[in-house]
Amino acid sequence: MTRRYSALSLFREGLAGQTGWKQAWRSPEPKPSYDAIVIGGGGHGLATAYYLAKNHGIARVAVLEKGWIGGGNTGRNTTVVRSNYYYPESVELYGLAHRLYEGLSKDLNYNVMLSQRGMVNLCHSSAEMEVGARTVNAMQINGIDAELFSPDDVRRVAPIYNFAPDARFPVFGGIWQGRAGTARHDAVAWGYARAASRLGVDIIQNCEITDFIVEGGRCRGVQTTRGMIRADRIGMAVAGHSSVLAAKAGFRLPINSYALQACVSEPVKPILDTVVLSPGTGVYVSQSDKGEIVIGGGLDRIPSYAQRGNLPTLETVIAGLLEMFPIFGQLKLMRQWAGIVDVVPDSSPIIGESPLPGLFLNCGWGTGGFKAIPAGGTLLAQLLATGKHNDISRPFDLDRFATGRLIDEAAGSGIAH
Amino acid sequence: MQLFPCPFCGPRDETEFHYGGEAGNVRPDGTDVPIDRWANYLYMRGNPKGTTREIWVHMNCSEFFVMERDTVTHKVLSSTALSGEHAA
Ligand SMILES: Cc1cc2nc3c(=O)[nH]c(=O)nc-3n(C[C@H](O)[C@H](O)[C@H](O)COP(=O)(O)OP(=O)(O)OC[C@H]3O[C@@H](n4cnc5c(N)ncnc54)[C@H](O)[C@@H]3O)c2cc1C
Numbered sequence: 345m346t347r348r349y350s351a352l353s354l355f356r357e358g359l360a361g362q363t364g365w366k367q368a369w370r371s372p373e374p375k376p377s378y379d380a381i382v383i384g385g386g387g388h389g390l391a392t393a394y395y396l397a398k399n400h401g402i403a404r405v406a407v408l409e410k411g412w413i414g415g416g417n418t419g420r421n422t423t424v425v426r427s428n429y430y431y432p433e434s435v436e437l438y439g440l441a442h443r444l445y446e447g448l449s450k451d452l453n454y455n456v457m458l459s460q461r462g463m464v465n466l467c468h469s470s471a472e473m474e475v476g477a478r479t480v481n482a483m484q485i486n487g488i489d490a491e492l493f494s495p496d497d498v499r500r501v502a503p504i505y506n507f508a509p510d511a512r513f514p515v516f517g518g519i520w521q522g523r524a525g526t527a528r529h530d531a532v533a534w535g536y537a538r539a540a541s542r543l544g545v546d547i548i549q550n551c552e553i554t555d556f557i558v559e560g561g562r563c564r565g566v567q568t569t570r571g572m573i574r575a576d577r578i579g580m581a582v583a584g585h586s587s588v589l590a591a592k593a594g595f596r597l598p599i600n601s602y603a604l605q606a607c608v609s610e611p612v613k614p615i616l617d618t619v620v621l622s623p624g625t626g627v628y629v630s631q632s633d634k635g636e637i638v639i640g641g642g643l644d645r646i647p648s649y650a651q652r653g654n655l656p657t658l659e660t661v662i663a664g665l666l667e668m669f670p671i672f673g674q675l676k677l678m679r680q681w682a683g684i685v686d687v688v689p690d691s692s693p694i695i696g697e698s699p700l701p702g703l704f705l706n707c708g709w710g711t712g713g714f715k716a717i718p719a720g721g722t723l724l725a726q727l728l729a730t731g732k733h734n735d736i737s738r739p740f741d742l743d744r745f746a747t748g749r750l751i752d753e754a755a756g757s758g759i760a761h
Numbered sequence: 762m763q764l765f766p767c768p769f770c771g772p773r774d775e776t777e778f779h780y781g782g783e784a785g786n787v788r789p790d791g792t793d794v795p796i797d798r799w800a801n802y803l804y805m806r807g808n809p810k811g812t813t814r815e816i817w818v819h820m821n822c823s824e825f826f827v828m829e830r831d832t833v834t835h836k837v838l839s840s841t842a843l844s845g846e847h848a849a
């Protein structure tokens with residue numbers, strides 16, 4: 345049985361030379377059938393399994409992951425957590441996630457290292473300032489914390505920004521969310537895995553779904569590289585690979601897969617204690633707890649499943665970064681990588697039943713689903729448990745592409761995509 | 762940096778090209794097109810992992826063309842001028 349983490353357990357292990365720690369989650373053999381199956385061991389899949397057990401008492405659940413848990417986008421993102429969205433539907437969704445994040449370390453008994461260091465979206469012209477004021481108003485009306493920053497406010501939180509008179513991207517102000525920040529991405533996956541496993545969920549890695557079992561027009565299970573596994577309710581949270589699985593289930597999705605890159609510098613002393621995003625340069629940046637400068641930017645230009653990213657986009661990102669922070673010109677880059685993200689025309693996720701009854705979707709988070717993990721998990725769990733939408737997930741159903749009720753968050757979601 | 766073959770200009774830097782969507786996605790015709798057919802045309806995509814046929818534009822010469830490409834290896838398999846055949 346997994347052990348509860350506490351100051352006392354840390355102290356004891358210190359005395360015992362750290363030799364008594366147990367596996368954080370069990371690795372059982374797959375059973376022939378479950379009450380529910382979740383495909384994809386990223387943050388959304390693991391959270392779904394956890395909330396199925398915790399909120400709905402359904403613990404005969406398997407999470408099936410083709411590689412290792414958190415090896416997809418959940419372990420590849422730039423860890424920004426925020427809820428500075430524009431439309432009420434998005435505010436409900438990301439607001440729920442943000443509130444759950446604030447209690448997550450305690451709920452999971454696992455430190456996800458949420459650090460609410462604040463985030464500023466810069467405005468580089470008076471026109472952008474007007475849009476900024478509109479966004480701040482919308483956020484405040486929707487009950488989300490937001491402040492309109494003056495250039496001096498920006499200077500206070502990010503003094504190393506390029507405020508020179510000849511700067512190519514001068515600062516006119518910004519949109520500030522003080523509760524925004526970062527969380528340790530691996531810890532979110534591992535924390536949910538450990539908590540779900542404690543509640544009886546089977547987490548099965550190296551288990552790829554290769555096909556669906558369809559009987560009487562309903563999804564009744566999956567074929568995997570570790571045999572056939574049956575369940576009458578199946579949820580799928582496979583991010584950039586949603587179209588691949590949808591094709592096996594016989595339908596198409598409004599998704600294009602693209603690579604999204606990030607990179608980190610060598611670690612340096614604390615120099616930037618907030619998250620800064622510039623729509624002008626298309627770059628956002630923060631400093632990790634280890635001291636690395638974590639750099640993210642826009643999508644790659646070419647539909648792709650190649651999990652590596654391409655050079656022109658990286659060059660654009662680095663050029664933009666140096667416009668913002670010339671001081672970073674001395675840094676060495678340590679690592680660059682990419683994840684495959686599922687981009688939807690209105691930049692909002694898809695949550696709901698798929699065209700194949702019994703198979704439910706959680707996908708389309710594109711470049712921004714890390715911050716949404718607790719909400720995505722809660723909502724997919726409710727769909728699997730009850731077959732019905734929560735009021736928060738209803739607007740995100742796949743049917744919006746036929747009814748035309750799109751939730752176009754392209755601007756609110758921050759980075760161009 | 763990758764080179765893409767424009768059927769008119771030859772191999773050029775990838776940054777000169779713009780992706781224009783999946784080939785063969787034909788706009789529905791007529792006045793009573795069912796909603797699902799519109800949704801399909803406007804939004805639904807095959808988005809294959811592997812070989813795919815796509816419309817691209819070479820921004821320097823403004824010509825559209827069909828490129829066959831592998832989305833995993835990024836290898837270009839063919840590149841042909843756009844004609845009625847892409848509608849197939
Ligand atoms: C570089 C980068 C930066 C980002 N920055 C941010 C950020 O700062 N803030 C933010 O909120 N979001 C960010 N995102 C987006 C965020 O990471 C994703 O939206 C989120 O992690 C999606 O979680 P997921 O659980 O849906 O997917 P994933 O974590 O990708 O998990 C899906 C899992 O499904 C598995 N899978 C796929 N196919 C199969 C199959 N056939 N059988 C079994 N398993 C399968 C995969 O192996 C994978 O582990 C970023 C993404 C990238 C790539």
Ligand SMILES: [Zn+2]
Binds near residue numbers: 769771
């Ligand atoms: Zn050309």
